[in-house]
Amino acid sequence: FLKYIDENRMIRKGDRVLMAVSGGIDSMVMAYLFTRSGSETGIAHCNFCLRGKESDKDEELVRKFAAGHGIPFFSKRFDTKVYAKNNKISIQMAARELRYGFFGEIMKKHGYNSTAIAHNLNDNIETLLINLTRGTGITGLTGMRPAGNNIIRPMLFATREAIENYCRKNKIRYREDKSNAETKYMRNKIRHLVIPVLRDINPSIEHTLNETAERLSGVNEIVSVFIDRLRGEIQTEREDNIILNVNLLRLYLDNPGILYELTKPFGITSPLLKDLKNIIAGRTGGKVLTDTHRIMKNRNELIISPHRCRD
Template identity: 55%
Template sequence: MLKEFREYIEQNGLIKGNEKILLAVSGGIDSMVMTDLFIRAGKETGIAHCNFTLRGEESQADEEFVAKYAADHNISFFSVRFDTRTYATERGISIQMAARDLRYSWFEKTRKKEGFDLIAVAHNLNDNIETFLINLARGTGITGLSGIRKTRERVIRPLLFASRKSIEDYSRNNGIAYREDSSNADTGYTRNKIRHLVLPLLTEINPSVENALNDTSKRLSDINEIFTAFTGSLQEKLIRKDKSFLVVNLEKLNPFITNNAVMFEFFRPFGVTSPVLNDLMNIISGQTGIEIRTGSHRIIKNRNELIISEIAPGQNISWNYNTAGELSGSPVISSVRELTITDSYRIPAAGNTACLDREKITFPLTIRNWQHGDFFFPLGMQHRKKLSDFFTDIKASLIIKENTLVLVSDDKIAWVMGKRIDDRFKVTDKTRKVLEIKMKP
């Protein structure tokens, strides 16, 4: 198996040169065999262990077992304990999803802090097959049927070539100790249902079902590379970034709307799943203003466009600035200049820059969210207008409205930021000094 291990790493370019590898080691058979193989391959490694505190004394014994192994083999050891149940409850996610989030986040922090190049996890060929069947049962696109990836960013999976049986044989033949996780027998978990109940039935139909499913997953992975390149180029052509959100051109997307496979992969990065896809198709053909929310994004129909924004906790902004210098340090401001008017001065045409009569500005200035009931005198108008009506006039989408800030001087809106200044603060032929404020893009 050591020969296959080395060949798999080399053929797939998992490790380059003398890169240092942080091994994710639970103490189970897969991770202990992986650790042994790395030691025999002569790679520089460290061991990282997560204690999820889900199995009481058993979890504690796992941690002690891995710590002793690291000490016996003179390998750097790093460990952490998580209150996994509380984390899952607070976020409304499953224990399995919570554990996954926690471990990968901690692995990456540890990798950076301790100077490792890569993180190695011990998924094997059978894990890949189980993932394929789980995704198939739940409904997925071609990516979900492509199996577990060999690499993802700094994470490598050097055991994907090895079946569970070959790992068990290697452990037995080389006297590798490991810890049994009692939860692996619990068929209350979806993966264990597949492993202990579904696969044995499929094996009765085809004794070589594991090889057949693995080969199918590989072929789909190859197809997915081509398909991903296609949808990626489509995204580049049809999606433009506009500040904090993305805009999809529906007229250009129209030739592909009837192709569910293309639509699924096109919108998958924005949290669109199989059940959500039908809702997405409905808003595409629906009226302006209707929206859907995925687990991670909000998608709104706006005339011939879709506006996509990440879902983030609501933020009430109200920042006060006592001087122009303080204002220049605002997280949404790129520059502030106080200028004396000269014959050569020209007001910038860019909408993200406001030129205000300095003598009409009273500090402190406030940058805040706009509020219902707010009004101002749009540049060029002598009567006031509610901001809600102004947004209607300029055909602002819901996303734009929600993300618009206002600059307030002495309880008067001087600038609807990025949109229009107030006529009362405009530069005139009597203006001697200008306060020029530029927003960050």
């Protein structure tokens, strides 16, 4: 199990890694593993002050761990509720923004190359199933990437079970993570009610879902390369308008997937796609109004302009 960390390591020699450590089992095991790997690390802890004394005890545990292993320790207290209210976002989103902002700051100021987040394999597939249920589209189904944007997820190859075993064996101290009731609620439903049923159909469900996520991720890459290229061929700008070449567009009339991806930025939704097809195939003067744009056909062009007046 330990080998995973090494085999899949996303760290170059000499890299300094900032570990995001909440005090929960995943991040404590990650921190422990890093101390044994000889990498140069630091620990960042966010205290979101959402659970009073509990939050402070988490911070204390992590602080002691860092001191005990001689690892630089950075922590910050946030008034998450106020931040969420001021920015009109959910507590969850607020914590997310504050967290990544803090990590970025430390990385820059103290010269770390990347931040290590302790998501495990189960987190990954639970997130996939939650996203599938909520309908976030293909980007929500591609899973978390092991590395990218200076974020590394060295625990993504370990199941929750493996982490628990390792933790027990090495007597690593951690604190139960009780954050975020809403996510927990959905996550627990998926974890305790859905995944066991799926495992009954396919015993290696984690592995299968993970592979599917990887494949979808590959597919997603292809789509963006393809659409970017096509946009380069078909799309020009004139004054404030975007012009699409109808003759080229017409080649994709039988391909709703392509038309949709191309015109999504202009507010085209699935129900509007049919109207769009009609005006592409039809005469000069045809029009589609989306929530954000006006699309008009003029001879060989589709002229797309943003709405000027909206209420």
